[in-house]
Amino acid sequence: LEHKVIRLKIPPLYDFTESLWFLDRNLDDCMHKVLGDKARKMVTLDNKNLLIEISSEKNDLVIKVLNGGPVRDSLVIGYVDEWLDYTRDIRPFYRLLENDKDLSALAVNFRGFRVVGIPDLFETLCWCVLGQQINLEFAYRLKRRLVERYGTALNYEGINYYVFPSPGILKEVPVSELRAMQITTRKAEYLRGISALFDNGSVSKKKLAMLRSEARMKEELIKIRGIGEWTANYAVMKSLRGMNCIPYGDAGINIALNRLKNIPKKNNRKEIDSVFNNFEGWKSYLVYYLWRSLRQPG
DNA sequence: TCCCAGGGGCATC
DNA sequence: GATGCCCATGGG
Numbered sequence: 001l002e003h004k005v006i007r008l009k010i011p012p013l014y015d016f017t018e019s020l021w022f023l024d025r026n027l028d029d030c031m032h033k034v035l036g037d038k039a040r041k042m043v044t045l046d047n048k049n050l051l052i053e054i055s056s057e058k059n060d061l062v063i064k065v066l067n068g069g070p071v072r073d074s075l076v077i078g079y080v081d082e083w084l085d086y087t088r089d090i091r092p093f094y095r096l097l098e099n100d101k102d103l104s105a106l107a108v109n110f111r112g113f114r115v116v117g118i119p120d121l122f123e124t125l126c127w128c129v130l131g132q133q134i135n136l137e138f139a140y141r142l143k144r145r146l147v148e149r150y151g152t153a154l155n156y157e158g159i160n161y162y163v164f165p166s167p168g169i170l171k172e173v174p175v176s177e178l179r180a181m182q183i184t185t186r187k188a189e190y191l192r193g194i195s196a197l198f199d200n201g202s203v204s205k206k207k208l209a210m211l212r213s214e215a216r217m218k219e220e221l222i223k224i225r226g227i228g229e230w231t232a233n234y235a236v237m238k239s240l241r242g243m244n245c246i247p248y249g250d251a252g253i254n255i256a257l258n259r260l261k262n263i264p265k266k267n268n269r270k271e272i273d274s275v276f277n278n279f280e281g282w283k284s285y286l287v288y289y290l291w292r293s294l295r296q297p298g
Numbered sequence: 299t300c301c302c303a304g305g306g307g308c309a310t311c
Numbered sequence: 312g313a314t315g316c317c318c319a320t321g322g323g
Contacts, residue, residue, distance in 0.1 A: 132305040138321055139304085184319050186306080228306045252304050267313095291304070 004065035006073055007057075013094060014086045015112025016056040022116045025295060027136060030144040031123070033159055040066070041083075042154055042161035043119075045075045049163055051156055054080065061086060067156055082119040082241070090114070093282040097289070100278065102260050106289045109296070115288045121205035121239040122198045123164040125221075128231040129190045130183065145181045146170075171195035190226025197224060205239065214242040237284040244283040246276055256290035 010016070017037075024034040032041035038055040050068035054061065063080055081087050097107040118124040130146070131139035150165035150173065171192055178188035197203040203224065208217045217240055218232040227235075230249055236242035247253065253272070254265040263271040279286045 128305085131303090133303065133318080134305095134320060135303045135322060137303095142320095182320070186318055190306085226306070230305055234304075247304070250304055251302080294304095 004069065006063040006065075006076060008061040008063070008077065008080075008086075010056065010059050010061050011087060011089070013090050013112050014061075014114060016054070016061060016084075016086075018110060018113040019054075019084050019086075019116060022113070022292075028140050028144065030140070030147045030162055031164065033161065040156075040159075040161065042163055043079055044163055045079060046071045049152070049154060050076070051154060051161055052076065052080070054084070067154060079119060082117050085114045085117060085241070088114070090282075090285065093279070093285050096279055096282060097286075103286075103289075106293060110289055110292050113289065113292055115237065115241075115284060117241065118238045120164055121208070121235065122167055122194070124235045124239040125194050125224075125227065125231065126164070126170070126191055128234055129187050129194070129226050132187065132231075142181065142183055146178075146183070149181075167195040167198035169195075171199050187226075193225050194227075209240060214240075214244055217242065218245075237287065242284060243281050246272065246283055246287060248272065250287075252291050252294050253287060256293050260290075260293070 020034055020037065020039060023029070023032055023039050032039055034040075038053050040051060040053045042049055042051050044050075048068055048071055050071065051066040053064040053066050055064075056062060061080075063076060065076065094107050098104050118127065126146070127139075127143060130142045134142075147162045147164060148160075150169050152163040152165075153160045155161075173188075173192070175185060175188040175192070178191065179185060183191070194203075203220075208220060211217050211220065214236055217236050218229075221227050221232040221235060222229065230247040233242075233245040233247040237245035237247075248269055254263075254268065257263040257268070257272065257275060258265050261271075261275060263275070276283045276286060
C-alpha cells in the first residue's frame, strides 16, 4: 500500500528523538502512539480525519499519511509544525541558556528539545481541567476514559487512534456520567461549561489568535470558569504558541528551579520572575526545559 | 496517617 | 493580594 510521504529538512537544534521522548515518557496518552522510533496520531484537517506517522531519516523529518485525506501538503506540514514546533529558530534561546551558569547544562543535556504543542485548544483546556491537582498518571487515565467513550476512533493495525470528543457532545454529558468516571463534580461542571462556550462559538482558537497579544489571550481565558492563571498560561503556550507563558505555582517549575537555582518552592513569584526576566521571548521554552529536567538526572 | 500531585473558586480579612 | 479551605483521587 502506497502512502503519501512528505519529507522536511531538519533545522539546527531540532532533535526528533527528543520529541519522541516527550510523547512517550511512560505516560499513557491516548491522543497519540509511539511505536519504536515513530509517532502516530490522528488529526483533523479540512474536516477530514487523517492518521499521520512521523519519523526521521538522516537529515529529514518524514511524514506519512497512513489513512484518510487527501488534504493539501501545506495543511499537514502546518499541523506538524504546530505540534512539534520544529521550524522555529531557537538559537537565541540557547544563547540565553548558555549565559546562565546554572541553566547552561539544559542546553547540553536536552539539545534539540522543543515545545510539543496541543494544536486543539478545546482539547488543551479539557486536559487542564482533568489534570487539576491530581497526579499525571491518574490524569491521563481520566482523559483516556473520556476520549474512549465520547471521541471518534480509527482502528489501524490493531490500535485505536482518537479524535478528541467534540464540544457539542461533551456539553450534553450528564455530570453523573462523568462522576462515574471519577471526574469530580466540580471538574464535570467546568468541562460542560467550556464545552458549551466552544459549541456556541463564543470561545474559539481563531478568536483568541486574532487578539495577537498573549496577555489579552490569557485575560480572555481566565474569564472562563475553571480556568485560572496556570491553565491560561499553559493553554496559550501549548495551543496558541505563546512564547512568554509562565504557569505560576506549577509544582514542577518550583522543584526544577529549587534544584538548579536554590529558589524557595513557595511564595517565590518574584524569584521566578527574576530568572525568567532574562528570557524575554523564550519564557515558555524555559518552562519546557525546566519540566524536561525533572525527568532525567542532569 | 501524612503529604503532595503540571489548580481553581470562593470567602475572608 | 494574601491566606485558608474545599474538591476528590492516587502514589509515595
